[in-house]
Amino acid sequence: MYTSGSTGRPKGVLVPHRAVVRLVRGQDYVTFGPEQRFLLLAPTAFDASTFELWGGLLNGGTCVVAPPGLPELDALEELIRAERVTCVWLTAGLFNQVVEQRPSLLAGVPQVITGGEVLSVRHVQRALEQWPGVRLVNGYGPTEGTTFTCAHWIKPGTLAPGEAVPIGRPLANTRCHVVDGEGGLVPSGVVGELWIGGEGVALGYVNDAELTAAKFMPDRWGGGSDGRWYRTGDYVRCRADGVLEFVGRKDGQVKVRGYRVEVGEVEAQLGQHPGVKACAVGGGRRGRRDEGVGGLCGGGGGRETEEEKENEGAGRMPAPPWRPSADRMPAPQRRTSAGRMPVPRQGMSGDGTAMPAGGCGAGSRSACRDTWCRRGLCGSTRCR
Numbered sequence: 315m316y317t318s319g320s321t322g323r324p325k326g327v328l329v330p331h332r333a334v335v336r337l338v339r340g341q342d343y344v345t346f347g348p349e350q351r352f353l354l355l356a357p358t359a360f361d362a363s364t365f366e367l368w369g370g371l372l373n374g375g376t377c378v379v380a381p382p383g384l385p386e387l388d389a390l391e392e393l394i395r396a397e398r399v400t401c402v403w404l405t406a407g408l409f410n411q412v413v414e415q416r417p418s419l420l421a422g423v424p425q426v427i428t429g430g431e432v433l434s435v436r437h438v439q440r441a442l443e444q445w446p447g448v449r450l451v452n453g454y455g456p457t458e459g460t461t462f463t464c465a466h467w468i469k470p471g472t473l474a475p476g477e478a479v480p481i482g483r484p485l486a487n488t489r490c491h492v493v494d495g496e497g498g499l500v501p502s503g504v505v506g507e508l509w510i511g512g513e514g515v516a517l518g519y520v521n522d523a524e525l526t527a528a529k530f531m532p533d534r535w536g537g538g539s540d541g542r543w544y545r546t547g548d549y550v551r552c553r554a555d556g557v558l559e560f561v562g563r564k565d566g567q568v569k570v571r572g573y574r575v576e577v578g579e580v581e582a583q584l585g586q587h588p589g590v591k592a593c594a595v596g597g598g599r600r601g602r603r604d605e606g607v608g609g610l611c612g613g614g615g616g617r618e619t620e621e622e623k624e625n626e627g628a629g630r631m632p633a634p635p636w637r638p639s640a641d642r643m644p645a646p647q648r649r650t651s652a653g654r655m656p657v658p659r660q661g662m663s664g665d666g667t668a669m670p671a672g673g674c675g676a677g678s679r680s681a682c683r684d685t686w687c688r689r690g691l692c693g694s695t696r697c698r
Contacts, residue, residue, distance in 0.1 A: 315361045315516075317457045326520030329364070333460035336487045336513035338369045343451055343465035343485060344401060344425045348374035353399045355380045355390075361457040362403055365427075369401065387412070391419040399423060403453070405430040413437045417444045427465075429453040432560060433479040442470045454481035454560070458529070458544045460514040463488055464558055480557045481550070488512040491535065491543070492552050499535075505561050508550045511535075511543045 316324040338346060352370040354377050356362035370377045378397040381389065385408075394402070402423055404412065409428040412419050414437070420426055421444070429452050441450060455463035466482025473479065484490045489511040492500050500506040511533065518526035533541040549561040 315364070315457050315460075316359045325522070325525075327361075327457045328517035328520060329361070329457075329460055330517055333514045333516065334364045334368055335372065336485070337365055337460055337462060338372050340486050343453075343462070343467070343482075344369075344427065344449065346370075346373040346375065349400070350375040350425075351378055351398055351400045352376070353378050353380060353394065353397075353402050355385060355403070361461045362405075365453075365461050366403055387416045387419060391416065394419065394423065401425040401427070403427040406433055407431070409441075410434055410437045413441050413444070417441075420448070421445055423448065425449045425451070427451045427453045429455075429462075435473055435477070435479060438468055438479055439473065442468070452479050452481060454558075455514075456510075456544070456546055458516045459488075459510045459546070460516065463510050463514065463546075464490065466557065478559065480553075480559045482558060483556055484512070485514070488514050490558065492550055492558075497531075497534065502552050502554050505549050505551045507564055508546045508548045508558070509543045510546060515542060515544050 315327045315329045317327060346369060350370055350373065352366050352375060354363065354366040356366055358367070367377055369375070378393070378399050380393060393399070400423065402420060402425070404426070406428055407430075409426075417440075420441075423445075424447075426441070426445070426448055428450070433452055438450065442448070450468045452466040452468055453462045454465070455461055462485060464482040464484050466480045468479060491509045491511070492504070492506040493509055494500050494506050509531070515530070518530055529545050530542045531545055533543060535543075547564045549564055550558045551561060552558055
């Protein structure tokens with residue numbers, strides 16, 4: 315399986331067969347069995363495919379294979395209806411789009427799993443209202459833990475105002491510990507890093523022994539996979555009832571449209587450009603959601619245009635770095651406050667100025683001259 319790499323070079327994760335079996339056999343976070351029909355929507359190199367493909371086939375059920383390419387909502391709804399799909403897994407971003415734009419797509423589907431990033435409570439509540447009787451599950455887990463480490467069945471009326479959706483309890487044959495900076499266990503209610511053990515833990519990274527040694531730790535408690543635990547880098551807390559709540563990231567990793575982005579790697583790529591003397595990158599957030607990656611670049615005296623700098627980075631990174639350039643980094647120069655950095659979001663143009671609510675006003679994407687509009691990110695439906 316491969317993670318979504320920040321620089322266009324996804325990390326290969328060695329996922330053994332036993333980890334996939336652990337994911338779909340002897341579990342109760344959704345219903346498995348001969349009568350279930352799972353939709354295979356993810357590419358087979360993406361960890362979600364392990365659930366979508368083997369959830370049905372290893373339990374006597376059916377795997378419904380979606381056509382290749384980006385899913386069109388019309389075609390997806392027709393496929394779900396025609397094939398009588400009973401279980402669908404959607405990333406949080408796609409789930410939100412379906413809730414807002416095409417709730418009929420999942421109407422009547424008994425089981426829906428969403429996740430990949432922090433869920434929008436507003437969209438979750440709307441989904442529960444629009445799909446009465448649905449079993450809606452928040453599925454949490456890194457690729458290194460084989461798709462799902464924890465799961466939480468979201469029932470109507472269980473979310474208090476202002477409360478985030480929990481990531482739930484560990485799956486069967488999975489262990490989770492919340493630890494402090496020294497690797498010691500912390501009590502319930504105290505925030506710490508989540509370590510994962512059990513049959514779902516991967517063997518390590520492909521051809522990267524150094525990173526494997528840094529992230530896969532010796533088993534100090536017992537119950538780890540092959541004597542090791544995986545350090546997620548996620549800060550969580552465990553409630554008194556055993557349910558885990560996601561708090562944030564230990565490092566600079568953010569999720570952008572479901573992709574894992576290490577802002578340190580983005581900084582390293584930007585810093586290689588001859589026109590960049592110094593740079594700082596941070597993840598933008600709106601409420602509890604990561605909205606994108608933004609940064610400040612200090613010029614190195616070159617004459618490259620902003621678009622040339624962006625195109626240079628686009629060759630090594632899957633998403634263009636949004637940044638207003640700066641003659642120098644914000645003072646004090648030895649420290650840059652992430653809170654002072656501009657927050658990227660849909661509805662903001664490439665030069666950092668806000669666009670009108672309706673978007674850029676161009677008649678089509680090809681007619682729009684703004685870099686972000688050409689990539690379909692300005693927010694205007696006419697540019698998509």
